[in-house]
Amino acid sequence: MNLDYAPQCVPAPEPDPTKPRVHYLNHAYGWLSWLFTVDHKRIGILYLVTVTIFFAAGATAAALVRLNLLTPTSELLPLDAYNKAFTAHGTVMLFLFLIPVVPGVLGNFFVPMMIGAKDMAFPKINLLSWYIFMLGAAFFLWTLLSGGIDTGWTLYPPYSSQYSHTNVLYAGLGIFVAGFSSILTGLNIIVTVHKMRAPGMTWNRLPLFIWAMYATSLIQMLATPVLAVTVLLLAVERVFGIGIFDPTLEGDPILFQHMFWFYSHPAVYVMIIPGMGVVSEIITCFSRKNIFGYAAIAWSSVGIAVVGFLVWGHHMFLSGQGYYMGMLFSFITMLVAVPSAIKVFNWTATLYKGSITFEAPMLFSLGFIALFTIGGVTGLYLGVMGTDIHLHDTYFVVAHFHFTMVGGMMLGWQAGLHFWWPKMTGKMYSDFWSRLSALTICFGFFVTFIPQFIAGYNGMPRRSPSYAPEYQILNVISTAGAFIQGIGYLMPVFYLTGSLIYGRPAGNNPWRATGLEWQTTSPPPQFNFDETPIVTCGPYEYSLTSDDVYKHIPVPSTNGVHTGKEGVHA
Amino acid sequence: MSYADPHDPAAAAENYANELQHPPPQIGYLATVYAVLVGFLGLALIVGFTDFGEYQGLKVLCALGVAGTQAAVLALYMMELRKADRVTALAAGAALFWTSILFGITLTDYFTRHLGAI
Amino acid sequence: MSAAAHHGSDYHYAHHFDSLGQQQSTVRFGMWLFLVTEVLFFGGIMSAYTVYRTMYPDDFEAGSAALNPLAAILNSFLLLTSSLTITLGVRAAFDGDIAGLRKWLMATILLGTAFLGLKANEYYTDVKEGLVPTKAEDVIEVAKSVTVNGHDTIVYDKVRSSVFARKLEHVLKENEHEQLFEKCNPYRVQLFFLFYYCMTGLHVLHMVIGLGLLVWQYILAGNGFFNFKERYVYVEAMSLYWHFVDMVWMFLLPLLYLAGPHSFDHLSL
Numbered sequence: 001m002n003l004d005y006a007p008q009c010v011p012a013p014e015p016d017p018t019k020p021r022v023h024y025l026n027h028a029y030g031w032l033s034w035l036f037t038v039d040h041k042r043i044g045i046l047y048l049v050t051v052t053i054f055f056a057a058g059a060t061a062a063a064l065v066r067l068n069l070l071t072p073t074s075e076l077l078p079l080d081a082y083n084k085a086f087t088a089h090g091t092v093m094l095f096l097f098l099i100p101v102v103p104g105v106l107g108n109f110f111v112p113m114m115i116g117a118k119d120m121a122f123p124k125i126n127l128l129s130w131y132i133f134m135l136g137a138a139f140f141l142w143t144l145l146s147g148g149i150d151t152g153w154t155l156y157p158p159y160s161s162q163y164s165h166t167n168v169l170y171a172g173l174g175i176f177v178a179g180f181s182s183i184l185t186g187l188n189i190i191v192t193v194h195k196m197r198a199p200g201m202t203w204n205r206l207p208l209f210i211w212a213m214y215a216t217s218l219i220q221m222l223a224t225p226v227l228a229v230t231v232l233l234l235a236v237e238r239v240f241g242i243g244i245f246d247p248t249l250e251g252d253p254i255l256f257q258h259m260f261w262f263y264s265h266p267a268v269y270v271m272i273i274p275g276m277g278v279v280s281e282i283i284t285c286f287s288r289k290n291i292f293g294y295a296a297i298a299w300s301s302v303g304i305a306v307v308g309f310l311v312w313g314h315h316m317f318l319s320g321q322g323y324y325m326g327m328l329f330s331f332i333t334m335l336v337a338v339p340s341a342i343k344v345f346n347w348t349a350t351l352y353k354g355s356i357t358f359e360a361p362m363l364f365s366l367g368f369i370a371l372f373t374i375g376g377v378t379g380l381y382l383g384v385m386g387t388d389i390h391l392h393d394t395y396f397v398v399a400h401f402h403f404t405m406v407g408g409m410m411l412g413w414q415a416g417l418h419f420w421w422p423k424m425t426g427k428m429y430s431d432f433w434s435r436l437s438a439l440t441i442c443f444g445f446f447v448t449f450i451p452q453f454i455a456g457y458n459g460m461p462r463r464s465p466s467y468a469p470e471y472q473i474l475n476v477i478s479t480a481g482a483f484i485q486g487i488g489y490l491m492p493v494f495y496l497t498g499s500l501i502y503g504r505p506a507g508n509n510p511w512r513a514t515g516l517e518w519q520t521t522s523p524p525p526q527f528n529f530d531e532t533p534i535v536t537c538g539p540y541e542y543s544l545t546s547d548d549v550y551k552h553i554p555v556p557s558t559n560g561v562h563t564g565k566e567g568v569h570a
Numbered sequence: 571m572s573y574a575d576p577h578d579p580a581a582a583a584e585n586y587a588n589e590l591q592h593p594p595p596q597i598g599y600l601a602t603v604y605a606v607l608v609g610f611l612g613l614a615l616i617v618g619f620t621d622f623g624e625y626q627g628l629k630v631l632c633a634l635g636v637a638g639t640q641a642a643v644l645a646l647y648m649m650e651l652r653k654a655d656r657v658t659a660l661a662a663g664a665a666l667f668w669t670s671i672l673f674g675i676t677l678t679d680y681f682t683r684h685l686g687a688i
Numbered sequence: 689m690s691a692a693a694h695h696g697s698d699y700h701y702a703h704h705f706d707s708l709g710q711q712q713s714t715v716r717f718g719m720w721l722f723l724v725t726e727v728l729f730f731g732g733i734m735s736a737y738t739v740y741r742t743m744y745p746d747d748f749e750a751g752s753a754a755l756n757p758l759a760a761i762l763n764s765f766l767l768l769t770s771s772l773t774i775t776l777g778v779r780a781a782f783d784g785d786i787a788g789l790r791k792w793l794m795a796t797i798l799l800g801t802a803f804l805g806l807k808a809n810e811y812y813t814d815v816k817e818g819l820v821p822t823k824a825e826d827v828i829e830v831a832k833s834v835t836v837n838g839h840d841t842i843v844y845d846k847v848r849s850s851v852f853a854r855k856l857e858h859v860l861k862e863n864e865h866e867q868l869f870e871k872c873n874p875y876r877v878q879l880f881f882l883f884y885y886c887m888t889g890l891h892v893l894h895m896v897i898g899l900g901l902l903v904w905q906y907i908l909a910g911n912g913f914f915n916f917k918e919r920y921v922y923v924e925a926m927s928l929y930w931h932f933v934d935m936v937w938m939f940l941l942p943l944l945y946l947a948g949p950h951s952f953d954h955l956s957l
Contacts, residue, residue, distance in 0.1 A: 119704035121714045187721050194657055195714040196704070221721065222668045225729035229890075233733070236886060242821050244736060244882050249821075249875045255739055258676045259732055309671050313679070322683035325675075527703070594778040594924065604772040611764050614938075618757070618946025626745060633942035641935045648775055649931045654720075655713070661720050665727040672728070673735045680739050 005288070005512055006541035006549040008205070009116070009198075009533035011519040014508055023426070023523040038123035041524065044109030045424070046130050047100060052493075054096035054137065057144075059486065061089035066479040072472050074465035082465035083150035084166065090153030091171060095178050096137055098409055099267065102274030103185050103220070104133070106416045107213050109424060111189055113517035113524065114207050116198025116533040121191040129184035136178030143170040152463060154260065157245040157253045161237040169238050172231045179224045179231075182270075186220030189213055198516070200535030207515050207539040208297050212277025215301035219266040219273075219308065227263035230256065254320050261312035269308040271405050272372070273301055275412020276343055279365045282419050283347050284540045285513045286362035287354025291540045293346035300339035307336045317388050326385050333383035340376050344369060359511075360434035364415035367442040371407025375400055378453070393463070396456025399449045407445055414441070414492070421496060422506030426522040429499035433491055440488035447481025514541055592653050603647045610640035699916040712921040719925040723932045726894075730936055733890065737883045737943060744879070750872035751880030752948030754819055754859045758955040759810040760945040763803050767934045770799035774902075774927040781920035786909055789923065793906045796930065800899045807892060809957060818855030821878035821885075825850055850874055863954045884944050891940060894933045901926055 003011075015021050024041045034042055064085040068076040077085060112120055120126045143149055149171045151160040160168050193206070193214050234256065237243025245256045276297075284291040291297065313321055313329030347369055356362070378400040381387045391397060414437075422428050451474035456462070460471045467475070509518040520529050537549045595603075614636045622629040646652045651662055701711040741748050773795040780788030814820070829844035853874035860869045905914075905926055913919060 117704065121704075122718060123704065125718075183725050187718065187725065190721060191714055191718045195710060195717060218664075221725050222664070222728055225725045226672065226732035229729050229732035232890075233736070233886060236882070240821075242823055242878070242882070244740070244879055244886075248823070249878050250744070250873070251879055252739070252743075255676075255736055258679065259736065262672055262676075262732075309668065310675065313675070322679050322685065324682045324685060325679040328678070532706070594775065594782050594920070596779065597776060600772055600775050600779075604768065607768050607771070608765070611768060614764075614942060614946070615761060618942060619950055619952065621949055626749065630741075630942075630947070633946060634939075637938045637942050640938050644771065644931055644935055644938070648771060649928055654716075658717060658720050661717070661724050665724040669727055669731040669735075672731055673738060676735050676739060677742065680742065 001546070003512075003546040005514055006537055006544045006546045007509075007514045007519050008516050008535050008537060008539055008541075009200075009519050010536075012508060012521055012530060015521050017505065021521070022525070023521065024526050025425075025523050027526050036127075038119070038127050039526065040108050040112050040120045040123065040126055041424075041528075043126050043130055044105050044107075047104035047108060047133075050130075050134065050137070051097050051101045051104060054092055055101075055489075058089055058093035058097055059489065061085050061092065062482065063486065065089060066482045068465060069467070069475045070472075070479050072467050072469045072475075077465065079465055080150055083152075083463075084148035086463060087149050087152055088144060091149075091175075092140060093405075094153055094267075094271070095175055096140060098271040098405060099182055099220075100133060100178075100185070101413050102278065102409070102416065103182075103189065103213065103216055103270075104130075106209075106278065106413075106420065107185070107189055107216075107274065110420060110517055111192055111210060111213055112196065113520070113528050114210055114515055115193060115196060115201050116516050116529065116535060117192060117196035118527040118529070119196075120188050121196055122188050125184055126188050129181045129188070132184065133178055133181035136174045136176075136181060139170050139174030139177060143167045143174060146170065154264070155231075155234060156260075157234060157237065157243075157256050158247060161234055161243060161245060162241065169235055172235045172238070176228050176231045176235075179228045182220045183224045186217035186224075189217040190221065198533050198535055201516075202535075204295075205535055205538050206298070208280035208291065208294070208301075209274075209277035211298040212273045212280070212301045215305040216270050216273045216277075218302070218305045219270050223263040223266040223309070226259055227267075230259040230263070254316070257316050257319055258312070258321075261315050262309070265312035265315065266305070266308045268401070268404070269304050271409045272412075273304060275368060275372075275409040275416075276301065278412045278416035278419070279347065279368050280343075281513075281515070282361045282365040282415055283350050283369075284542065285419075285511055286359060286365075287351050287356050288542045289350055289354040289540075290538075290543055291346070292349035292352075293342070294538070294540070296342050297346050300342045303339040304336065307332065307339070311336050311383075314383050314388070317385050318392050330383055330385045334380070337376065337380055337383075340372075344373055344376075358435070359418075359431070360429075360438050361415045361419035361511075363435055363438035363442075364411045364418060367438065367445075368408060368411040368415060371403050371411060371442070371445065375403025375405075375407055378403065391456065393461055394456035395452040395460045395462055398462050399452035399456060402449050402452075407449075411441070414438070417492070417496075419511070420517075421499070422510045423517055423522050423524070425500055425503075426506055427499045427503030428506040428510060429503055430495045433495040437488050437491035437495070440491065441485055444481050444484030444486075444488050448478050448485055449481070451475070451478045451481075515539060592650070595650070600648070603643065606643055607640060607648075610636060610643065614640070699918045701918075708918055712918070715921050715925055716928075719928045723928060726932060730887075730890070730939075733883070733887055734939065734943070737887065740876075740879050740883070741943075741947075744873075744876045746868070747872040747876035748880045749948035750856070750860065750865070750868040751877045751884070752944060752946070753863060753865045753868050753950065754817075754856055754877075754948075755884070755945055756810070756813065756954070756956060757941075757945040757950055759806045759957055760941055763806050764937060764941055766799050766803045766806075767937050770796045770803075771927075771931050771934045773799065774923075774930050778920060778924045778927050781909075781914050781923040782917060784915070784917040786912075786914060789914055790906060790909045793902055793909060793923075797899060797902050797906065800895055800902065804892065804895060804899075806957075807888070813957075817859050818852070819859060819881060820852070821881045822852050823850075824852075826854075828854075852878055864951075865949065868948070887940055887944065891933065891936055894936070898926075898930055898933055901929070 024039055034046065037043065064077065065082070068074055068082055068085070074082060108120070108126065112118065146167045149164065149166040149168050151164050151166070151168060155168065155172065193210060233244055237245060242249070244251050245253050247253060280291060280297055311329055311333045313325055314333045317326050378396070382391055382397060382400060418429070418434055455471045455474045458471070460467050506522050508520070508522050511518070516533050516535065519533065541549060614633060617629065617632045617636055620629070645662065651659065701708045705711040705714070773792050777789050777792030777796065780792055825848045827846050828849045830847050831842055832845050833840055833842050856874055856877055857869050860866060905923060908914065914923070
């Protein structure tokens with residue numbers, strides 16, 4: 001069999017469709033087989049279901065905020081309810097959706113498959129981390145049901161520690177607990193990548209998604225503990241009425257901001273690097289070209305992870321932090337733009353003269369590149385101290401981080417979900433509706449957030465329920481765009497769910513992709529591969545034929561271990 | 571850890587077999603390390619109970635130096651970091667590196683905050 | 689060649705590994721990475737401590753001088769010894785000496801429990817002496833001599849006074865460090881005590897979790913879990929955690945207990 005691309009290992013034959021097949025979804029049935037599973041694929045599905053629910057919750061809060069902003073005088077919500085609505089939107093979307101979504105779902109499901117392992121390094125800890133995540137989510141639910149919190153997701157003391165009359169303690173506990181889930185997932189992925197790779201899967205043959213997940217996990221593992229201890233100290237102050245950020249004891253509330261942003265700035269890269277990894281996979285696959293600048297993209301992920309730890313103070317230019325510190329942070333912030341730009345240039349170069357097709361994953365990915373670039377470049381306005389003084393705490397900031405987080409991560413997540421859905425479920429979704437969803441989301445996104453850049457540049461403050469009347473037209477456009485986006489997000493719920501029942505079988509490798517995960521059957525068998533894959537080439541050999549690659553490879557040794565299928569080498 | 575021959579699973583197994591060649595240390599060795607650690611505890615107490623007068627800053631540095639050395643001995647000789655593979659050493663180094671970022675940048679702000687204003 | 693044949697035992701590593709060596713190195717590396725996260729966890733609170741320590745050195749010394757370091761010194765010794773005993777336990781597990789493993793695990797558990805006992809007693813003493821941060825204020829009467837109509841007379845002014853400040857003054861006087869009280873701001877000393885309780889509290893929490901795991905391994909050893917020598921690596925992972933907890937204490941001793949001036953005359957439990 002000669003293929004016009006070179007997969008990383010010998011593909012498994014298509015199973016006989018007339019015979020029933022045992023795979024990870026049907027080898028055991030019942031609720032308990034899901035709740036006590038240690039299979040990374042099933043845990044990935046558990047994350048998929050739960051984060052989708054949390055996304056719906058966060059989106060509902062967003063809808064409330066946008067509806068309230070239709071009029072300049074806050075007609076819909078009481079003032080304190082508005083504070084609670086945007087805080088609920090921020091906390092739920094960040095801690096329960098954006099941070100766990102790609103590591104939890106796609107990371108869990110595909111990191112072992114893409115490196116040719118049977119499971120994560122610590123399957124039980126993997127399940128534990130989902131339960132811990134659910135416990136954290138329960139604290140958030142409790143917070144929301146007991147009246148919500150109104151501090152903003154940043155929880156700055158002394159407001160959050162002593163003066164807020166809302167349930168900051170439970171929200172803090174939710175962040176603390178969900179953080180441990182994040183730590184354990186990150187730890188598991190790093191150990192898996194180091195110790196569980198299939199024979200032949202050298203570091204330079206790792207798919208870029210793996211590099212991105214590795215960099216993400218590094219951040220999760222190193223930054224989250226600091227947030228945990230910070231929130232704990234906040235909780236002490238909240239419970240006992242006295243604490244180390246307390247200005248009446250000559251404590252320094254800005255110290256909280258330092259410790260908080262030591263986590264939370266790297267955490268915004270947790271919310272973008274996985275999306276970059278997904279896009280790197282998809283751009284090359286749908287351009288039918290090897291990725292341009294593999295090493296540059298791989299190491300720029302790690303570079304973002306490391307340099308991302310050095311720039312947190314750009315959130316604090318106006319907080320009272322030192323002037324020279326601000327200059328230093330501003331300078332390093334310019335540096336962190338470099339690895340992001342490297343990625344964008346390499347994706348563009350990959351597209352150049354590729355045989356591009358526009359299936360839904362590719363549309364989402366192209367949307368990602370466009371929106372993330374705008375989000376990234378406007379970030380530089382905010383990283384420069386002079387302009388930040390003007391733009392700080394305006395809708396310009398809101399638009400900027402939504403361009404990176406929604407335009408970046410949300411589209412990256414949708415791209416990944418659509419790309420790997422046929423592998424996860426074995427079913428193909430509607431081509432028409434998926435493309436329409438991608439276009440609707442991108443269009444709605446522009447309509448929502450471009451007006452916010454204009455409003456923010458002209459001085460409309462963020463987090464304020466009422467605003468000067470001249471901003472109303474921009475806000476009405478923005479709210480309309482938000483609802484167009486909402487329709488776009490609802491579509492996959494229907495056509496993806498529908499595909500489970502009505503979808504046509506996807507086959508092992510519907511996109512003719514090269515990664516290991518595509519060389520096994522769909523849905524994958526319980527232990528991912530019927531035989532341990534032996535990796536023979538780099539991850540993106542789309543422009544070589546399989547004969548080109550295999551004819552140069554010696555037949556593997558046959559001393560009693562798996563050898564793969566020798567047939568193709570003959 | 572990369573495999574010697576990327577197409578040969580047997581080579582991979584060999585690689586990991588080496589991991590078993592590090593049995594935990596014997597009692598004599600451990601007793602020596604323990605004695606050294608207790609010695610450092612004594613040193614820490616000497617520093618702690620000495621009155622440095624107006625050089626309190628020096629006392630802090632001495633005390634932390636003793637504690638750091640003691641911790642390093644514990645890590646290298648009792649936790650066997652000395653014999654660990656490269657990636658474990660890298661992990662330990664990463665812990666130190668990121669902790670130094672946390673301390674270094676945060677403290678830099680407090681040391682320079684009074685220096686200038688806009 | 690399977691790993692089982694390599695070692696002449698029936699032990700089977702977990703399904704998702706290719707060799708025993710892979711499984712063992714994975715367990716070891718996993719624990720090391722977990723300790724990296726722990727370093728950052730304690731690093732967070734220690735960096736906050738360092739910020740205040742550099743801003744308010746006199747006040748932190750006064751706070752430290754009010755503590756009684758004897759229990760902490762004994763505890764340092766206990767923890768160091770327990771680090772030795774658990775490593776001996778690893779050796780016993782590696783050699784398949786189950787009785788020895790149980791003996792050393794029990795020794796570690798006892799040393800750890802003794803640590804917690806001393807620590808509890810120390811907390812009790814601290815609370816009894818009133819060294820607990822609080823914003824509570826009492827109204828007290830302060831004697832003041834004034835001259836009324838040419839006569840010197842004493843009047844009593846009612847002033848609000850911090851409960852903590854008076855307790856701190858009392859303890860520092862008992863330790864013969866009144867001069868430190870003159871130099872310090874009692875509000876800032878409360879920051880020191882907040883760090884004292886939070887840092888030692890987190891350390892105690894780690895000790896309690898570690899003791900729970902030790903007891904679990906002790907029971908497992910009794911049930912024959914460690915009859916497979918290959919499972920010694922779990923004791924080794926446990927020992928890594930325990931060493932780390934010891935290592936944290938090595939820094940807490942100078943940062944909290946020995947930061948201020950102390951003399952041997954006032955040591956007590």
